[in-house]
Amino acid sequence: MGHDEYQKHDAKILTPSFIVLLTLTLIGFALILLRFVKGIGAVSNMSDGYPWGIWITYDVATGTAIACGGYAMAILVYIRNRMHYHPMIRSAILTSMFGYGLAGFSVMVDVGRPWNAYNFFVPSKWQANSAMFEVAVCVMAYTTVLIMEFLPAILTTLEKTEWKTLQHLLDRVYSRLGMERPERIGDRLDKVKELAAWARPRLDKILIFIIVLGITLPTMHQSSLGSLLLIASTKLHPLWHTGFLPLLFLINCMYIGYSIAILESVLSCYAFKRPFETKELSGLARIIPWLTVIWLSVVIGDLAWRGQLAKAVSFDFYSRFFLLEFCLIAGGSLLLFSKRRRESIRWLFVSAALIVLGGALYRFNVYLIGFNPGKGWHYFPALAEVMITVGIVAFEILGYQVLVKILPVLPKLHTREQLAEAHQHTVGKKALEH
Amino acid sequence: MAKPSRRQFLKIMGATGAALLAGKKASANEGHKINNETIGMLYDATKCVGCKACMSACKRVNGDYGSLSYERAKFDTDGLWDAPEDLSGSTRTLIKLFKQSEQEWSYVKYSCMHCQKPSCVSVCPVAAMTRDPETGIVDYNKNTCIGCRYCQVACAFNIPKFQWEKAIPQIVKCDLCKNTNLPKKGISACAEVCPAGAIMFGKRKDLLEEAEKRLRENPGKYINHIYGAHEVGGTNHLYLASMQFNKLGLPTLKEDAPAEFSEKIQHTIYKGFIAPVALYSTLCFIAVKNMKGHGEAEKEHDTKTDEGGDH
Numbered sequence: 001m002g003h004d005e006y007q008k009h010d011a012k013i014l015t016p017s018f019i020v021l022l023t024l025t026l027i028g029f030a031l032i033l034l035r036f037v038k039g040i041g042a043v044s045n046m047s048d049g050y051p052w053g054i055w056i057t058y059d060v061a062t063g064t065a066i067a068c069g070g071y072a073m074a075i076l077v078y079i080r081n082r083m084h085y086h087p088m089i090r091s092a093i094l095t096s097m098f099g100y101g102l103a104g105f106s107v108m109v110d111v112g113r114p115w116n117a118y119n120f121f122v123p124s125k126w127q128a129n130s131a132m133f134e135v136a137v138c139v140m141a142y143t144t145v146l147i148m149e150f151l152p153a154i155l156t157t158l159e160k161t162e163w164k165t166l167q168h169l170l171d172r173v174y175s176r177l178g179m180e181r182p183e184r185i186g187d188r189l190d191k192v193k194e195l196a197a198w199a200r201p202r203l204d205k206i207l208i209f210i211i212v213l214g215i216t217l218p219t220m221h222q223s224s225l226g227s228l229l230l231i232a233s234t235k236l237h238p239l240w241h242t243g244f245l246p247l248l249f250l251i252n253c254m255y256i257g258y259s260i261a262i263l264e265s266v267l268s269c270y271a272f273k274r275p276f277e278t279k280e281l282s283g284l285a286r287i288i289p290w291l292t293v294i295w296l297s298v299v300i301g302d303l304a305w306r307g308q309l310a311k312a313v314s315f316d317f318y319s320r321f322f323l324l325e326f327c328l329i330a331g332g333s334l335l336l337f338s339k340r341r342r343e344s345i346r347w348l349f350v351s352a353a354l355i356v357l358g359g360a361l362y363r364f365n366v367y368l369i370g371f372n373p374g375k376g377w378h379y380f381p382a383l384a385e386v387m388i389t390v391g392i393v394a395f396e397i398l399g400y401q402v403l404v405k406i407l408p409v410l411p412k413l414h415t416r417e418q419l420a421e422a423h424q425h426t427v428g429k430k431a432l433e434h
Numbered sequence: 435m436a437k438p439s440r441r442q443f444l445k446i447m448g449a450t451g452a453a454l455l456a457g458k459k460a461s462a463n464e465g466h467k468i469n470n471e472t473i474g475m476l477y478d479a480t481k482c483v484g485c486k487a488c489m490s491a492c493k494r495v496n497g498d499y500g501s502l503s504y505e506r507a508k509f510d511t512d513g514l515w516d517a518p519e520d521l522s523g524s525t526r527t528l529i530k531l532f533k534q535s536e537q538e539w540s541y542v543k544y545s546c547m548h549c550q551k552p553s554c555v556s557v558c559p560v561a562a563m564t565r566d567p568e569t570g571i572v573d574y575n576k577n578t579c580i581g582c583r584y585c586q587v588a589c590a591f592n593i594p595k596f597q598w599e600k601a602i603p604q605i606v607k608c609d610l611c612k613n614t615n616l617p618k619k620g621i622s623a624c625a626e627v628c629p630a631g632a633i634m635f636g637k638r639k640d641l642l643e644e645a646e647k648r649l650r651e652n653p654g655k656y657i658n659h660i661y662g663a664h665e666v667g668g669t670n671h672l673y674l675a676s677m678q679f680n681k682l683g684l685p686t687l688k689e690d691a692p693a694e695f696s697e698k699i700q701h702t703i704y705k706g707f708i709a710p711v712a713l714y715s716t717l718c719f720i721a722v723k724n725m726k727g728h729g730e731a732e733k734e735h736d737t738k739t740d741e742g743g744d745h
Contacts, residue, residue, distance in 0.1 A: 041598030048522070048595050051583035079717060081724035112581020112596060112603040119560040119578050126561070129697050132584050133559035134704070212721050216714040223703070230696035231553050231588040234687060243699055373592055374685065 005087050006153065006408035009272050013405055017271075021398040028391010031384050032109050040112065043384040049377025050368075057367040058389050059106035061225055062360045064139065065253040067099020069264060070146060071218040072257025074211055076287070087411035088280055090153055091268065091400075092261050094409050097146040098396040104143055106392050107136075131227035138221030145214040151203060153407045158196035163189050222253040229366055237318045237370035239311055242302050245366070248295060255291040256359040258284050259332075259352040266349045268404070274413065282342040288355060292333040296326070321361070321369050328358025466551050466667060466694060470639035472570025473610065474548055474670025475625055478648065479682070480655060482541040482632035484529055488624030490516065492527045495614045495623040500526060500606055501597075521545070523597030526608045527624055532682050540675055542682040543633070545624075546593045546608035547662060548572050548670035549691070554585035554594055556693035562605075563594075570638070570670050571612050576604040590666055590687055641672050648674060667691030 035043045046053040069092040077085050108114045119125040120136055127133050166189070174181040226249030229236050242248075262281050269276045303309050312322055332354030341347035368379070404410055493502045493516065503524045507517035518525040527545035552572050554563045562579035565572050574594070581603060585594045597603035610616060615623040625635035634641060645660045661673035665687040673679065680686045703709055 039599045039601050051586035078721040083728050113579050116580045129556050130559040212717045231692050233692040234590045
């Protein structure tokens with residue numbers, strides 16, 4: 001596995017989708033500004049009965065699960081030692097970095113008194129009984145770890161860069177001002193290059209310990225995301241309130257992680273007109289049903305043990321959502337048991353999408369749909385509240401789109417012939433699909 | 435190479451599951467002990483006349499301390515009365531009237547129950563919610579609160595309220611006048627002003643004794659239950675009433691504190707931080723071994739291609 005395992009995607013940054021995503025991002029951020037001026041009530045439908053709305057449910061509880069691609073891939077590559085998946089890990093880590101970073105950001109939008117958040121670093125304020133404390137500290141640590149895991153991509157780029165765009169820009173600025181560009185700027189830029197070249201091999205040496213930390217931390221906080229709702233024994237519907245919440249959330253984030261790695265690869269290959277990584281993806285897809293089978297067995301076994309199976313099939317409001325979640329996950333996994341489907345990009349995409357939807361619905365069920373604080377309380381997200389979440393998601397996709405074009409993130413395509421062959425393959429596929 | 439590491443991986447997963455299972459089982463018996471020396475209030479709904487003097491006393495005394503503002507009702511265009519609809523970011527205590535029929539009705543007072551094992555204290559990540567071990571008062575500190583509202587999610591009585599309309603919001607709930615009336619007069623403001631003797635203030639053991647006495651001496655007058663004596667592990671705010679408590683908006687709850695259950699599981703997983711450290715070391719061992727195996731294979735490859743190895 002050499003240096004050239006990854007490559008930049010050579011394409012224009014300013015595309016139509018860039019503009020759309022940027023608009024959505026700006027709308028979202030304008031609404032966030034409004035929230036800080038006029039209070040949370042001005043932009044959201046949250047209430048004292050439903051103090052957690054879609055910001056916590058989607059951005060944090062579901063968003064971090066969807067961002068578990070990096071975690072799931074790291075387990076596969078470094079623990080199960082399937083190094084041939086290594087080329088896929090950087091883009092998975094990039095999505096994780098955005099997912100977690102922005103989850104942290106949206107928490108700061110959601111909490112009422114963010115300026116007090118420094119208390120997480122004050123030992124006398126630590127409250128080890130609180131699952132929230134564990135989640136907060138772990139998520140902060142994991143975001144840092146993800147940035148470090150992604151650092152090699154940035155450092156390699158810094159090492160090689162000639163700063164053309166920046167030099168060009170500086171020249172223009174200085175000529176506008178009617179001045180010579182000072183020498184020391186060039187020196188400084190060279191310093192950065194040297195520093196990057198110095199740091200990268202050193203980082204490489206300890207990176208494995210950071211990567212393993214990046215496996216330990218999600219194992220801890222993803223289970224704790226389930227623990228958060230353990231306390232709500234009187235509010236969370238018995239279909240979902242169980243002592244197994246931590247275990248269920250942990251397995252849930254793993255199969256979501258592998259599924260999202262598949263979706264992300266298919267979508268970016270499609271969008272960037274690269275050949276599909278069919279072989280790797282069908283390998284990934286083989287793992288998923290095993291995880292979902294364990295998960296589904298725990299769910300069923302636990303319901304049976306607590307005597308709630310009848311509630312699950314009673315077809316009331318809660319039962320319907322439970323069954324929908326169940327069918328999406330079971331259906332998606334069932335598709336993946338067939339080797340033929342695992343080798344078809346279309347079926348891979350469909351089944352991974354079903355599993356991500358089902359897995360995400362599970363988290364929505366636990367945090368919102370199955371949550372009932374009592375008579376008289378209702379919650380449905382406000383438009384502004386949704387637009388803030390949309391803005392944050394748009395920003396994630398935007399960041400991914402831009403970074404794969406300026407940093408070596410995507411797996412390297414080895415030869416021109418390979419590219420051409422793959423291209424023909426996809427063209428042929430598409431022709432068949434139409 | 436793949437097979438042993440898969441087995442190790444499954445072992446770790448199994449261990450996590452076992453820890454969770456153990457947590458579930460361990461939660462059965464060891465419970466917390468109710469401390470009857472703490473202070474609280476006994477509200478007797480049959481004595482309450484619904485004058486709401488307690489509500490206005492609460493706002494008068496705690497107004498500045500808890501930033502409690504007056505709430506205008508929809509019908510009150512001139513803003514003549516303080517007429518809160520429910521407990522809120524401006525109201526810590528509230529009297530409501532429940533009418534079953536023209537003959538059967540009851541007042542009920544809402545405020546923080548000051549649980550013996552409070553969920554809000556258990557879940558607060560930065561210890562902004564605290565329970566005084568001596569007085570049993572569950573108090574809130576806005577200077578450490580981050581506004582995550584987990585206390586609201588956790589409270590079985592839906593008591594902590596949040597100031598949704600403020601740019602600088604805080605959580606609002608009764609603190610038994612801990613910083614206002616209590617140090618000055620030794621009694622909470624609501625209990626002090628009650629003209630009907632519906633609110634009795636004092637030590638929990640005295641309140642329980644009095645409540646039992648009233649139940650004994652007035653057979654048939656009350657529902658034969660002291661609400662709060664055992665609910666969610668016991669509360670310091672106790673209730674007597676002539677109507678079913680769940681009709682008065684007081685939820686039917688089990689005797690075990692939800693916090694006992696959740697803390698058991700959380701503590702089993704994180705006891706002494708052993709499991710996370712063990713997990714990290716095991717994973718490190720496997721990963722380093724895998725990397726080494728891979729590195730050797732790569733060296734052979736490198737001598738052929740003459741290229742330095744990345745990770």
